[in-house]
Amino acid sequence: MDKPGDTPQRVREAALRLFAARGFEATGIRDVARDAGVSTAALYHYMGSKQDLLLEIIRGGLHELTAGAVEALGDVDEPVDRLDRLVRAHVTYHGRKQMVALVSDNELRSLDAPSLKSVIKIRDRYEALWAETIAAGVSEGDFRIDDQKLFRLGLMQMCTGVAYWYQAAGELSLPAIAEKFAVLALAMAGSPRAFDADATTPGGASA
Amino acid sequence: MDKPGDTPQRVREAALRLFAARGFEATGIRDVARDAGVSTAALYHYMGSKQDLLLEIIRGGLHELTAGAVEALGDVDEPVDRLDRLVRAHVTYHGRKQMVALVSDNELRSLDAPSLKSVIKIRDRYEALWAETIAAGVSEGDFRIDDQKLFRLGLMQMCTGVAYWYQAAGELSLPAIAEKFAVLALAMAGSPRAFDADATTPGGASA
Numbered sequence A, B: 001m002d003k004p005g006d007t008p009q010r011v012r013e014a015a016l017r018l019f020a021a022r023g024f025e026a027t028g029i030r031d032v033a034r035d036a037g038v039s040t041a042a043l044y045h046y047m048g049s050k051q052d053l054l055l056e057i058i059r060g061g062l063h064e065l066t067a068g069a070v071e072a073l074g075d076v077d078e079p080v081d082r083l084d085r086l087v088r089a090h091v092t093y094h095g096r097k098q099m100v101a102l103v104s105d106n107e108l109r110s111l112d113a114p115s116l117k118s119v120i121k122i123r124d125r126y127e128a129l130w131a132e133t134i135a136a137g138v139s140e141g142d143f144r145i146d147d148q149k150l151f152r153l154g155l156m157q158m159c160t161g162v163a164y165w166y167q168a169a170g171e172l173s174l175p176a177i178a179e180k181f182a183v184l185a186l187a188m189a190g191s192p193r194a195f196d197a198d199a200t201t202p203g204g205a206s207a
Helices: A004-022 A029-036 A040-047 A050-073 A079-096 A098-106 A113-139 A148-160 A174-188 B004-022 B029-036 B040-047 B050-073 B079-096 B098-106 B113-139 B148-160 B174-188
Strands: none
Touching: A004 A029, A004 A040, A004 A050, A004 A098, A029 A040, A029 A050, A040 A050, A050 A079, A050 A098, A050 A113, A079 A098, A079 A113, A079 A148, A079 A174, A113 A148, A148 A174, A148 B148, A148 B174, A174 B148, A174 B174, B004 B029, B004 B040, B004 B050, B004 B098, B029 B040, B029 B050, B040 B050, B050 B079, B050 B098, B050 B113, B079 B098, B079 B113, B079 B148, B079 B174, B113 B148, B148 B174
C-alpha cells in the first residue's frame, strides 16, 4: 500500500480532492496524508508542504493546458483556424480536468507571493497564444473585434466555464461541446465562417 | 459600537469578507463575530448559524441579480433589445458585487441540501429570463443559434467572469464593459445589430 513509486500520484490526487471539496485553508496536511494512505512524514518527504502541493496542482494544470494548445495549433497559420483550435483545446481541457480547473480558479488566493508570481508567468504565456491569434485575425481582416483584450477575456471565461457545468453523462459529448463553442467564438469574432455550416445563409446576405 | 440596528449588516459584511478570503469551511463563526465586532452570542441571536449567513449571502445576491434584470428588461419586447439589457445588467451586477459573486460560485459546495435546493430554484427563475429571450429571438428570426442551452451557458459564464477580472481602477468603466459585452453577445447570437455601429459593413455584404 505504501509503494514509494505511486505515492506522489496518490498524494496529489488526495490533495486535489480535498482542496476541491473543502478549500485549501480548511484542508490539513494530515487530512491529505490520511486520504492518500501515507504517513504525514512520508508526505512531507515526497511532496513538501501543502503550499507546494497547491502550486504543483495549479502549475501542472497550466502546463498541460498550454501543451494541449500548442499541440492543437501545430503549424496552422490561419487565425480563424487557430482560434478554432484554441477554443476546442481549452474547452476539452476544462471538461476533462474539472477539479484542477476549479481549484486553480478558487485557490489563487491561497498561493504565497512567489508561487503566485510563477503561476501568473505561465498563465501569461498561455494567454499570449490567444492574444497573438486574435491580433493576427484582426490585422488580416478575418475578425471584426472592437476591443481585443475584452474579447479575449470574455471568450476564455466562456470556455473555462465548461469546467463548472460539464457532465460526462450529459446530452452532449465533450468534442461536440468543443465544436459548438468554436462556432460561437468565430461568430463573436465576426467571422463569416461561423455561419458557413448553417442551413441559413451568412448574415448580411439577402436572406 | 454594538448598536443593534447595524449589527446584521456588519455581520453579513464580515462573513462575506472572510468567506471570500479563506473559504467557508476555514472560517469559524467566532472569526466572523470578531471581525464584525460583536459577541458570538449576539451573532447567533441576530443572524443564526454560519450556514444561515452563507445562504443569506448567496440568496440575497441572486435576488438582487434577478431584480436588476427584471428592472432592466422593463416592458421591452424585442429579443435583441432584451438580450442586450440582460447582458448589461448581468455584467454590471458582477462588476459591482464581485465578492458576493465569487463566494456564490465557490461555496455552492458548502450549502446543505435544502439550502442548495432553494438557491437552485431562484437561479432557475433567473436563467429562465435568458432562456425565454433566446428562444423568442430564434423563433422570430433575430438570432441564429444552433444550440440555445449551450449558447446561454457560454454567454452567461462570459458575463459572470467579469467578477473575476474587473478592476474599478482599470482602463474601462463598468458601463463601457457592459456595452461591449452586449455587442459581443449579439455577434455570438448572429444578430446583424452587433456590427451596425461599426465603421465596416456587416459580414456577408460585399465588403
